[in-house]
Amino acid sequence: MNIHPTAIVEPGAQLEEGVKVGAYSIIGKNVRIGRRTEIGPGVLIEGWTSIGEDCIISKGAAIGGPPQDVHFKGAKSFVKIGDRNLIREYVTVHRGTKEGSTTYIGNDCFIMAYSHIAHNCVVEDGVIIANLGTLAGYVTVEKKAVIGGLSAAHQYVKIGAYSIIGGCSKVVKDVPPYTKADGHPARLWGLNTVGLQRAGFSPKTRKLLKRAYRILFRSNLNTSQALRRIENGLELIPEIRHLCDFIRNSKRGICKERYEKNI
Numbered sequence: 001m002n003i004h005p006t007a008i009v010e011p012g013a014q015l016e017e018g019v020k021v022g023a024y025s026i027i028g029k030n031v032r033i034g035r036r037t038e039i040g041p042g043v044l045i046e047g048w049t050s051i052g053e054d055c056i057i058s059k060g061a062a063i064g065g066p067p068q069d070v071h072f073k074g075a076k077s078f079v080k081i082g083d084r085n086l087i088r089e090y091v092t093v094h095r096g097t098k099e100g101s102t103t104y105i106g107n108d109c110f111i112m113a114y115s116h117i118a119h120n121c122v123v124e125d126g127v128i129i130a131n132l133g134t135l136a137g138y139v140t141v142e143k144k145a146v147i148g149g150l151s152a153a154h155q156y157v158k159i160g161a162y163s164i165i166g167g168c169s170k171v172v173k174d175v176p177p178y179t180k181a182d183g184h185p186a187r188l189w190g191l192n193t194v195g196l197q198r199a200g201f202s203p204k205t206r207k208l209l210k211r212a213y214r215i216l217f218r219s220n221l222n223t224s225q226a227l228r229r230i231e232n233g234l235e236l237i238p239e240i241r242h243l244c245d246f247i248r249n250s251k252r253g254i255c256k257e258r259y260e261k262n263i
Helices: 193-198 204-217 223-233 238-248
Strands: 047-051 062-063 078-081 091-094 102-105 180-185 184-190
Touching: 047 062, 062 078, 091 102, 184 193, 184 204, 184 238, 193 204, 204 223, 204 238, 223 238
Parallel strands: 047 078, 062 091, 078 102
Antiparallel strands: 180 184
């Protein structure tokens, strides 16, 4: 370990082999930090926070603090962060509101400067949140989604896998997986075609997703009718099943589409 002499590591904190802690950082007594993780200067990690291996936590980040929730009554709650995450300057991550609840960040995420991840959020593997991205409480972001800078997601919103949200967007309803969303409020702009290609989705999969998208949003069918047509008429590859399940299980409703000629 390499702990700067001005850093404070409270008794009880667990720092594994190869951890670095920068100047004036504070590590609370219930914190656990995995191997080779680097904590920059002026970082505060408190509460019942677990951080995995090979992460980089940059200057001024504040992780594990109490939630900004009027219902919080001092419960013992958690932050769990996986491996190989890059958390940039002044990011804030708050622990859960209710007793035993957790705010979760998976593996291989890139959380850019000044972003905020509120209580009880779930951020899956490979997510990118650009500068000043803001997630309200209980938001779920599925794997490999990209959230543009200065965007904000309303509490309980779900953002689907491999979707992308344009900068400065106001997300008040769920964003289906594999799609593009942008605007104030956010609307759908077709499939995230470039993202799917870069992620290695096959031409067959992209073609089926495109057909499913057209049925869902451009067929004049209601949601139940569109889902039945997809499930009865298209090959139910895992991506199509996930898209249908996501929409069927939505609690806040799905973003409306802004018509675009080509997707």
